[in-house]
Amino acid sequence: MPMTTTATVQGDDKAYQLSPEIKKYTLRDVGFTPTKTGNFQVVRSLDPSSPYQNGIKLKITIDKDLKKFRMSITDPNGLQAINIFKGKNPDQVEQYQYFIDNLIERKVLAVK
Template sequence: MALLQKDHLDGANDWYRMNPSAKKYALRDNGFEETKNGNFQFSRDLEIGKPTSPKLKITISSDLKSLKMSAVTANGLRSVNLYKNDKTAEAREKAEYLLSDFVESNIVEKAND
């Protein structure tokens, strides 16, 4: 999985990049876990109480310069477009809420330029 300077969820208009002031402790405080190779990974179910809920997955490089984000199926094997239809409205809202929380926490910033 290649980490990118900026990324977005499939179907979304908003792009995100790392906030230059992001700190490793802020990642940990917001639910990111450090992997064996030093990257940070966030994975969260987007629909409460549903075993087939899509997940939001975000991986941030150990130098905090690049990221990769995606919405995936419950088993993590396929990418999901949360913006394709209304069946994923709840998951889409939760993903957007989490991303706006990461913007407020100075982890990522919108990169719609």
């Protein structure tokens, strides 16, 4: 999936964009780590019982210029996109919203 200026996850009715106030040090503060290519990436488990279990994951990658990004919710292997909004586990949706709300509050993302 290519990086774009606007992204959404499967099933979410909201689209997100990078905040104009985004800073590299804020990315590190909220858990993003630099990749070998210089991009920033975070992978968060959406399992409400334990963030350390190998469950459904939210993955966000931001390019090194802080202009484009991509986000997806994947299966435990990270190979297939999953729609948690039609699933049977509302706790996963709550975990997703909590993390996205934190990124909006910290001025990493903005609602489009």
